[in-house]
Amino acid sequence: MTPVPAYHHGNLRSTLLAAAERSLRQHGAGQLSLRELARDAGVSHAAPRRHFADRQALLDALAEAGFARLHAELRAALAAAGADFAPRLHAMAAAYLRFATEDAALLELMFTGKHREGAEHLVAAAAGPFGLMHDLIAQGQAQGVLEPGPPDRAGIVLFATLQGIATLVNGNLVAPDLLDGITRTAVDQFIRGSRRP
């Protein structure tokens, strides 16, 4: 018996999100079409509207999921690293840049101010990865490697540097094979620039 296609798809929302993530990786956010996603899911072109009020809502959901995944990957990288500050920082930076360069379009969605007015979701979702960075800096200070002070400012600068490296590489302004070296340089410079005198 070919199973009669159920009227209710069952998990359209997650199916759409998964397909969207694929399309995003392959063709970028600009090319992402709700109708095409609907076709792929074998569903009418208006069905997605039950789950995403409009195109932007879908993109916002993608960005939010992206932050969650980024958070998880950073946590995993930290867990795999040892207890010392410097290796942990290097591990985190490498993990961040792997994510950022493998999912360039997603990263762009997550960061470039494409969000809606009420983008508290996104800001809240971003707080996860930001928090990891913050905690790591605090650990560096506790271990006496970094100079004391509010970890926020230094953390933002570090985060910005990693984010910027990703942008330059993703924009083809820096050759991808330089990525690892530059990342290491950036982290080392960061440590040197804010280490305890």
Added chain:
Amino acid sequence: MTPVPAYHHGNLRSTLLAAAERSLRQHGAGQLSLRELARDAGVSHAAPRRHFADRQALLDALAEAGFARLHAELRAALAAAGADFAPRLHAMAAAYLRFATEDAALLELMFTGKHREGAEHLVAAAAGPFGLMHDLIAQGQAQGVLEPGPPDRAGIVLFATLQGIATLVNGNLVAPDLLDGITRTAVDQFIRGSRRP
């Protein structure tokens, strides 16, 4: 006599680019519509095609013009600064971030890998600002403030940091009133991180 509208607009290309830059600033690249630009210019909806093969060509032209303007503004900032390295670096960073936060959408167009396959134009245009950064680093080394070495790597890290700060601010992940302080912190940390031992 109401002047009969001339059949030939005369300078449609620059008119379109100017209008596009305005629209970009107000509504972002996604909302930019060739037909709307044509309407604004008082010209038929197909006229822009004579000057830009397609939408992407218009966006590429905008990005290229953006690099030229960025280059000019950085040069102006450097010219206004003194001869000492640190103030020059601070001036350049401030100028970069002013440009980057006032024209967020343009910056995104310039950097995020939205270019065509053959994007040599863009890479070449980007070389201008990159070169300034490079020269500035070299000057810092010559003045004995920075440790010697190939200026490229350090320059890329610095550029990335500024670019990343802009992304975070433009994405509302960092409050705009923190911008100046963070920029200063970033530059100071950079100098401390790569100064002569």
Added chain:
DNA sequence: CGTGAATGTTGTCATGGGAAACAATGTATA
């Protein structure tokens, strides 16, 4: 002049987002 290259215009098509009205299905509850 007059001819060809630039530059604009009108008309058309396919694609896509969005909205409304309707249909099928699931669920709670009297």
Added chain:
DNA sequence: TATACATTGTTTCCCATGACAACATTCACG
């Protein structure tokens, strides 16, 4: 269980846009 309501998906329609082709006007230059 039967009926009311909520969820989810379908159909049908409208409109904006990008892209393209065929045609018109103007300009520059011999």
